[in-house]
Amino acid sequence: MAISRKQERELLKAEYLQKVIDLFVTDEDVLRTKSNEICFPVVGSEGNEDFIVITVKIPTGANKGTEPYDGYEMAKDYEMKLEEKEEKERKKKEAKEKKMKRDKELREKKKEIAEKGN
Numbered sequence: 001m002a003i004s005r006k007q008e009r010e011l012l013k014a015e016y017l018q019k020v021i022d023l024f025v026t027d028e029d030v031l032r033t034k035s036n037e038i039c040f041p042v043v044g045s046e047g048n049e050d051f052i053v054i055t056v057k058i059p060t061g062a063n064k065g066t067e068p069y070d071g072y073e074m075a076k077d078y079e080m081k082l083e084e085k086e087e088k089e090r091k092k093k094e095a096k097e098k099k100m101k102r103d104k105e106l107r108e109k110k111k112e113i114a115e116k117g118n
Contacts, residue, residue, distance in 0.1 A: 009058045017056045 003011075013036055021038055024030050030040050039053045061069040 009060075013056055013058055020054055020056060 017036060017038065021030050021032075024038075024040055030038050032038050033053070034055075036057055037053060037055045039051045042050055042052050044050065059069040061067045
């Protein structure tokens, strides 16, 4: 008996969510908060308590499934965004260093002018 695509996705999601739960259940108190979501408590290095939330989903893609989800393409896009962000940060840092150098030179010139005036 064949099952629908939606039912197949629900079964896959439940199977992999259980695998994730099994990974953490030995060390953590795993709590199920939604049909596709679990959380567990953690304590940071400063003793602060928080929760980690893990969501399992099977994306259908854009336009209600007419364009299938492509994880490889999404990973490439994410990588490109990270590279763009690093480039922006590098340019910002260079501009800041140039400004600091320019400001330092300006202060030194003002100091020289003030010393000559006295």
